Amino acid sequence: MRLAFISDIHGNIHALTAVKRFLSENIVNQVIVVGDLVGYGASPGPVIDFVRREGWTVGLGSSDMRVSMDMGERADRKGVADQVLNWTKKMLTPDQVDFLRRLPPGGRIVTPVGRVRFFHGSPHDPEQRMDLMAPERELEALADLLGSRVVVVGGTHVPFMRVIGDTTFVDPGSVGLTLNHEPGADVVIVDCVGRKPKVSLHKVTYDFASSAFDIMAWNLPPVIADVIRTGRMG
Secondary structure, three states, rough: EEEEEEEOOOOOHHHHHHHHHHHOOOOOOOEEOOOOOOOOOHHHHHHHHHHHHHOOOOOOHHHHHHHHHHOOOOOOOHHHHHHHHHHHHOOOOHHHHHHOOOOOOEEEEEEEOOEEEEEEOOOOOOOOOOOOOOOHHHHHHHHHHHHHEEEEEOOOOOOOOEEEEEEEEEEEEOOOOOOOOOOOOOEEEOOOOOOEEEEEEEEOOOOHHHHHHHHHHHHOHHHHHHHHHOOOOO
């Protein structure tokens, strides 16, 4: 069994179509999106339609939740992300919003090497970011609680992998707004064969200029275009 994990697409249809081409050349049994279809990017509706059409497994992300559910106003959330989320709410159809609202907070997959768990943030809260650099004993306790050989989480926009005992923790990074100082779309492939899973991190190139142009054309914050072009914030 071979699984592909992607996360934080954030309305970037150019990055997403490049990932689809990459996966057509690197065949997998299942594609799992670890949340945040929307936010930041200029094509939230097309991204939702694309993922639905492909039939990929999708978990709820924090941006998806804020767009599709009434979370109330928070005084401490007045930054770039919230400007775009408010714009996104106006761009989506009721059917697209309903799709986001119905997304599960995560999921599990039984593989030949053991159980794989995935969620955006933490097992029960898409907004609670998990610290994969936490002390080893904390991740060991979480691994015991989840009973999984592979735990996949999103939200940081930085691809990362760490092995603790028999459990591999993975953050796929971001398809639409990577922050690891290298522009491109991040993809993780997990080969579930043999005695232990094999995890590989990939960077897929795409048309950054078109994505950045779309941001400017919709009068979204220019800083987003800069991040798309550079892979870094500031």
